[in-house]
Amino acid sequence: MFEKAQSLFPGGVNSPVRAFQSVGGTPLFVDRGAGAHIWDADGNEFIDFCCSWGPLILGHAHPAVVERVTATLSNGTSFGTPTRLENELGELILSNHRYAERIRFVSSGTEAAMSAIRLARGVTGRDKIIKFDGCYHGHADALLVKAGSGLATLGTSSSAGVPEAYARETLVLPLNDLDALEGCVATYKGQIAVVAIEPIPANNGLLIQDPEFLREVRRICTREGILLLFDEVISGFRVGFEGAAGLYDIQPDVLAFGKIIGGGLPVGAYAASEEVMRHIAPTGPVYQAGTLSGNPVAMAAGVAQLSECLKPGFYEALDRKAARLVDPVVAHAKAQGYSFNIFRRGSIFWLAFSDAIHIRRSDQIDSDSMAYFSTLHAALLERGIYLGPSGYEVGFVSAAHTDADLDRAAQAFIEALDVAFA
Numbered sequence: 001m002f003e004k005a006q007s008l009f010p011g012g013v014n015s016p017v018r019a020f021q022s023v024g025g026t027p028l029f030v031d032r033g034a035g036a037h038i039w040d041a042d043g044n045e046f047i048d049f050c051c052s053w054g055p056l057i058l059g060h061a062h063p064a065v066v067e068r069v070t071a072t073l074s075n076g077t078s079f080g081t082p083t084r085l086e087n088e089l090g091e092l093i094l095s096n097h098r099y100a101e102r103i104r105f106v107s108s109g110t111e112a113a114m115s116a117i118r119l120a121r122g123v124t125g126r127d128k129i130i131k132f133d134g135c136y137h138g139h140a141d142a143l144l145v146k147a148g149s150g151l152a153t154l155g156t157s158s159s160a161g162v163p164e165a166y167a168r169e170t171l172v173l174p175l176n177d178l179d180a181l182e183g184c185v186a187t188y189k190g191q192i193a194v195v196a197i198e199p200i201p202a203n204n205g206l207l208i209q210d211p212e213f214l215r216e217v218r219r220i221c222t223r224e225g226i227l228l229l230f231d232e233v234i235s236g237f238r239v240g241f242e243g244a245a246g247l248y249d250i251q252p253d254v255l256a257f258g259k260i261i262g263g264g265l266p267v268g269a270y271a272a273s274e275e276v277m278r279h280i281a282p283t284g285p286v287y288q289a290g291t292l293s294g295n296p297v298a299m300a301a302g303v304a305q306l307s308e309c310l311k312p313g314f315y316e317a318l319d320r321k322a323a324r325l326v327d328p329v330v331a332h333a334k335a336q337g338y339s340f341n342i343f344r345r346g347s348i349f350w351l352a353f354s355d356a357i358h359i360r361r362s363d364q365i366d367s368d369s370m371a372y373f374s375t376l377h378a379a380l381l382e383r384g385i386y387l388g389p390s391g392y393e394v395g396f397v398s399a400a401h402t403d404a405d406l407d408r409a410a411q412a413f414i415e416a417l418d419v420a421f422a
């Protein structure tokens with residue numbers, strides 16, 4: 001099947017990391033999932049900790065999601081008109097998120113972040129944006145930008161096809177470095193529209209930030225009239241219903257959502273105060289639209305999934321599950337003296353082949369250590385455990401992982417670590 005796929009798609013895939021290039025070997029072709037388990041086309045069963053890269057916080061084919069989607073589907077898939085399901089999901093989110101007053105649904109996290117940036121530029125009338133090295137905000141031109149060489153904060157494009165003229169409007173700073181941020185806002189005073197950040201950066205390892213850093217970023221943005229964008233496409237509805245904004249109680253000006261919000265169907269959203277969102281068309285001059293935005297089937301999946309997340313104790317139970325997987329593995333690594341740690345925030349975890357207590361910046365990740373990850377990944381596959389095929393990616397525990405799944409997986413991780421460090 002992979003050979004066939006390579007004759008159809010660049011690299012045989014429709015999103016690059018799926019190609020298994022960083023771990024070697026051939027991607028799994030997955031036929032089906034149920035709860036925490038997936039089955040590949042050869043009939044092999046795996047406990048899944050990729051969970052479609054985050055959306056599946058309830059696991060695969062959760063009955064509440066399947067039922068709601070199926071019922072909606074039989075009434076038609078799309079109308080290009082408002083539907084009551086949009087109201088339902090919109091209200092469910094806004095009435096449970098202290099910092100979101102108005103929301104606009106789109107179809108992916110990329111679209112959410114891209115639109116949020118446009119909104120911030122429209123609101124402030126400024127062009128430049130700040131992002132941080134080690135944060136990912138999807139593949140829009142303005143956001144496929146990496147730090148320039150040396151001390152320059154002017155970005156250079158991280159993808160072919162992105163004009164340098166666009167990249168120059170994006171300033172790229174190191175995480176956890178307030179001096180760099182102060183220097184940059186002083187240099188470009190009055191020119192910066194938005195500071196975009198993943199408040200819990202989870203696309204380049206898990207670079208857990210000191211909440212005090214985030215609070216300072218908030219203060220600087222307020223002082224400078226810069227909007228603060230929390231890209232909560234991963235952390236939203238994951239570390240708590242209100243994401244990192246709720247967890248740390250920091251109010252961003254704009255929020256971007258994706259992944260969990262759509263219950264496994266393609267949904268993104270951006271949200272802000274009524275005053276900020278009024279700038280979006282048709283009430284304001286910032287244009288943004290979508291043929292399938294607010295798609296009823298996708299809304300139904302989102303409503304079903306987020307309703308489960310709102311049940312009392314949901315996130316506490318998820319946290320306990322993640323600890324049940326992670327704690328014994330970390331204890332084993334310590335006892336053996338392995339240079340290994342698992343960073344975790346709630347049900348997001350990341351395997352770090354490092355002794356560091358904190359890893360807050362992407363340049364603190366040793367790229368040579370990724371060889372250990374490849375060995376570990378292969379040893380886990382042999383033991384029926386599926387992780388996303390890159391050592392820079394995080395894993396997710398879902399509500400569907402049972403204690404038996406987690407204990408079995410912890411044992412497999414321990415054995416796989418012994419293989420990697422042998």
Ligand SMILES: *Cc1c(COP(=O)(O)O)cnc(C)c1O
Nearest residue numbers: 108109110136137138231233234
């Ligand atoms: C996944 C992700 C995106 C992009 O979302 P897509 O749905 O893949 O377009 C943007 N920002 C963050 C923080 C993400 O994790």
